[in-house]
Amino acid sequence: MQSGETAILLAHCENKDGIFYDIIDFLFKNNGNIVRLDQHVDPDSQHFFIRAEWYVEGFSIPKDKIKDFFTTLVGQKYTLNWQLNYSSTKPRVALFVSKYSHCFYDILSRYDTGKWDIEIPLIISNHDKFAPVAEKFNVPFYHIPITKENKKEQEAKELKLLQEYKIDLIILARYMQILSGDFILHYPNKIINIHHSSLPAFPGSNPYKSAYVRGVKFMGATAHYVTEDLDAGPIITQNVIPISHRESIAEMKRKGTDIEKIVLSEAIWAHINHKVLTYKNKTVVFN
């Protein structure tokens, strides 16, 4: 079997006669050795989604011309939303963290052991609590405390750092601050947050308390892209576990940490492997 660098196409558009065939044609007529092909037509909205991954080596179109050729042969014929990524390009990820450790350690552990093919060039936190942990894992740590008064300038400072470090993806690993709409606009579908409930149930603060008060028999966590509407962005991954009267709020929090960290890491995995398409505030995750 072949190995080596792959090209990954993510595309979606209104389902039109020929779009799927044209993409398949583009790949096969040019000797694309396909690693994985996923396609989906939503029967309710009649929207078309595709993810194709194929080896760069052996493809008739040279790597630096694939975008041009695809634009001409396929992209411009349809109002296609698409992006092309290469497995050789490591996503550059910024970690935003506050005082909760579980997601933070989980991400750093995967990074430290090379499980994820990414770079984490910086950590940003509104507290200095985790500076020693960042040091332990050799990641630069920026302590940027946020208050109502300084939020605008501090976010400007953060944005500057993110630019300097050429960040592709921001992870809010239980970062307990709400980002401004302005900030979010710089990274559309590039900021992943973990919320500690099974959204849309219990948005906002204190979801475990709310779940306890409502007496639900399941609790969960949700990873989603951040949009201006709090806890209302496109959901990438969720998970839930059964609970009963036996779970105190403290126990829900304890169990929640495990769900949160796995749900967040699954979302990151999907994103950095270019498996997520976003459309109409929803995601298609080809897993």
Add this chain to the structure above:
Amino acid sequence: MQSGETAILLAHCENKDGIFYDIIDFLFKNNGNIVRLDQHVDPDSQHFFIRAEWYVEGFSIPKDKIKDFFTTLVGQKYTLNWQLNYSSTKPRVALFVSKYSHCFYDILSRYDTGKWDIEIPLIISNHDKFAPVAEKFNVPFYHIPITKENKKEQEAKELKLLQEYKIDLIILARYMQILSGDFILHYPNKIINIHHSSLPAFPGSNPYKSAYVRGVKFMGATAHYVTEDLDAGPIITQNVIPISHRESIAEMKRKGTDIEKIVLSEAIWAHINHKVLTYKNKTVVFN
């Protein structure tokens, strides 16, 4: 091992020194041969819950005096909410149904095969669609159509029937009508509804459509006691299944029917076996 009729105590109160000991004392000092004992103290609210089931035969206190004795020796010492039931008393259940068949057939199947130790003396429906099915299962069927105009008198008719048939429990097996507050007051914690979402997510109508629109990765169903607040009563049972972009709304509805019927039947099972305690709009289900 002993078998035969059992007494089942369900009780709850603010957790006070001695309450648990007094109940245990009541049972053991009077030679209660215990089938099952469950007790719970909620660490957050410091509320005490107990379910005790023991054989009537061999118990020092004769069956017809257990209530008196318990009142004197335990009940009046605490502000105890309690009820005593006997396994020999078959709950009398009314089935309310509309046009959806899945919960309806599921309940009738369990009833027909004797899986549940209950009587279903009548079925009430606002449509006549299921009259032939009711006949198939030999249960009297009352067609009581509801309109905005006749709701009050029709509900009065229903209440009269429920009284005549000495109904203990009402099951809304996807009954597509909202009961009036007045009606509900006659059967507090005695009306079980199945809602086709994982509450508190997607209350009200069309939850599958809403789940599709929100793009959630889990869907579910909830059985709860009916209160005046729509879909907001104490949750008895819930279940969920993972979904993805692959599930159309139609497929969600299809899969949902299976979750709904099992979740509802589990709630009925818990109720008719006197395993449910209700407190502060929540349940403790001793399963």
Add this chain to the structure above:
Amino acid sequence: MQSGETAILLAHCENKDGIFYDIIDFLFKNNGNIVRLDQHVDPDSQHFFIRAEWYVEGFSIPKDKIKDFFTTLVGQKYTLNWQLNYSSTKPRVALFVSKYSHCFYDILSRYDTGKWDIEIPLIISNHDKFAPVAEKFNVPFYHIPITKENKKEQEAKELKLLQEYKIDLIILARYMQILSGDFILHYPNKIINIHHSSLPAFPGSNPYKSAYVRGVKFMGATAHYVTEDLDAGPIITQNVIPISHRESIAEMKRKGTDIEKIVLSEAIWAHINHKVLTYKNKTVVFN
């Protein structure tokens, strides 16, 4: 959107350059209006699987020539295992049952309410217990008791009935008899059994008892095609639920009935909608 009769292609073969493209070409060049297309290449075995469903109306190749054309244009170029089905053809299903009611009622309920687009022209049982239920649902019931001595002739009788009724699919709805290898050979991948454990755990008899003894924390059920090896055929669907020390064997059996019936019905649904491909004693279920 178009509706009406669809053609459903199920095919698999060793993954070869061009196979996918040729199938896509066959569909698109002939104006196939595709309802749903699923394809999969197993990365470990490099085996290719496809399911394509498209409208018969509007397809350039007339319905009665699709098989010929596909054979010539695609099938014979590859060592392709394939079948073509039409949504207009109702699968004819025989129900084998013994003394357990849950799967039996569940299947009859779906059939009775038209949820499944099938015919059930007969029920076969080694007991007469369910004759009245079969009558209730208007399905002919054949009581064919099996003993060690008469097994061969009784199976011959059954096979004759199955032929007479032109049966496409046999459902063992907790049928407590082991079919002979001979019998099974007549219906390869056309007999679905439900086993009351999460196979390969606890094959054979009394799996709930075995699960209790082993002290597992999950129990489940498995629907699989029947092969000569007991409980070892290709798995179609499975489900599991968490259990603990609180579940007695009786409670496991009770909860098990619900898992069994849903798992079996999901497998039947997948089969009758032509969503299951079988290869190397495993299934690909395009759901």
Add this chain to the structure above:
Amino acid sequence: MQSGETAILLAHCENKDGIFYDIIDFLFKNNGNIVRLDQHVDPDSQHFFIRAEWYVEGFSIPKDKIKDFFTTLVGQKYTLNWQLNYSSTKPRVALFVSKYSHCFYDILSRYDTGKWDIEIPLIISNHDKFAPVAEKFNVPFYHIPITKENKKEQEAKELKLLQEYKIDLIILARYMQILSGDFILHYPNKIINIHHSSLPAFPGSNPYKSAYVRGVKFMGATAHYVTEDLDAGPIITQNVIPISHRESIAEMKRKGTDIEKIVLSEAIWAHINHKVLTYKNKTVVFN
């Protein structure tokens, strides 16, 4: 509410009249302020299990005499298996690790952040790969390579270390060596292993490969106490996730790491909080 040191009783015996009452009597008559009380009678084996946790302060019997009093007043009247632990005593845990990082990092992260009230005075490994990680987390690391030839003496070395460090609990965090029966006898129900399948399915090596070959629709992990029979000891915790044809073996391994680490950590949590009772090669976990 009271806080502070608690005593935790774990006990089990054949269910006899009076045993439960005697224990309750012991606690209540001596002013035990109970934090949590769990009790269970297995209806199939008629075996009795109890866990009681109460505050040391305020209890009429002084801490250093509780064992004596309990022996005299309760223990000797029944053939009771019991142990008494105190929340103030930190379990001393040894970590055995090989080359897989996920459980190892997960445990160290919880330890590092004080989520678990334990001491990890040493790590033992047959490889030196994780020495730098151990150093990062400030835990002494012993590299003790095992071969067929040196197994006996190396295990002797390990046992000596475990004694020196007064180890209460050994965690095999994907330790890829089989411990000798002799070794195991020193730590009955005190060695927890994580196996990467939902036992009893797929014991032994390569369970993900086996799960792939069998074509199961669920995969999982199991934490259990180590006994002489490989992968056959008392199960403490399990978890499973649905899989389909879409999961390659590599993907199963990837997803498996997350299930494994959570299942193992839940088992450790239950053990170090004295929530696990073992009887007849099974566990009762009071959670």
